[in-house]
Amino acid sequence: MGVKNVGYRPARWDSSYFPGILKGMWITIKHFFSKKYTVSYPEEKWPVPPGHRGAIRLNKDEQGRIKCVACEMCSTACPAKCITMKAGVAPWPDRDKYPVEFRIDMLRCILCGMCQEACPEEAIELTEIYDFSAHSREALIWDKERLLRNWDITADGKYFERSKTETGM
Ligand code: SF4
Numbered sequence: 001m002g003v004k005n006v007g008y009r010p011a012r013w014d015s016s017y018f019p020g021i022l023k024g025m026w027i028t029i030k031h032f033f034s035k036k037y038t039v040s041y042p043e044e045k046w047p048v049p050p051g052h053r054g055a056i057r058l059n060k061d062e063q064g065r066i067k068c069v070a071c072e073m074c075s076t077a078c079p080a081k082c083i084t085m086k087a088g089v090a091p092w093p094d095r096d097k098y099p100v101e102f103r104i105d106m107l108r109c110i111l112c113g114m115c116q117e118a119c120p121e122e123a124i125e126l127t128e129i130y131d132f133s134a135h136s137r138e139a140l141i142w143d144k145e146r147l148l149r150n151w152d153i154t155a156d157g158k159y160f161e162r163s164k165t166e167t168g169m
């Protein structure tokens, strides 16, 4: 007894390929005139939504001084144990200590934001910077100067308006 073939059998119109070709052309034409979502990275950067947790910065006060008072609350709260610092006597009369050295190992950082939550001085924050890859592991261990530079390029909220060359990222 023969088995009845119930597989797909294209209609005469379908087997001419015209419906498929017309449908494909329609999709192409539609996207040609619709809003573009591609960006010319890295010259152009895709703005991230508010609250994005990216590269960390150390904040400065109105006088341009580092805000951190080396209390070590952030390093204590950090689940990845990637923050280290060396405290010294502050050269300013309004605080006892400041970080002589401050280092974050971005290879270990999980961008959780716990350091920002723990800081009593609003001295450490995560930023909108998401493109901070490097060619060596050493380049992703950020010192105080690098973390303060992240403040310089993000403090005005115009990081995405500037070019890659200008930000130096
Ligand atoms: S974001 Fe999280 S993992 Fe990264 S330094 Fe802060 S507390 Fe540590």
Ligand code: SF4
Residues within 6 Å of the ligand: 067, 068, 069, 070, 071, 072, 073, 074, 075, 118, 119, 120, 121, 122, 123, 124
């Ligand atoms: S918690 Fe804030 S003030 Fe304290 S060491 Fe960390 S960054 Fe500095």
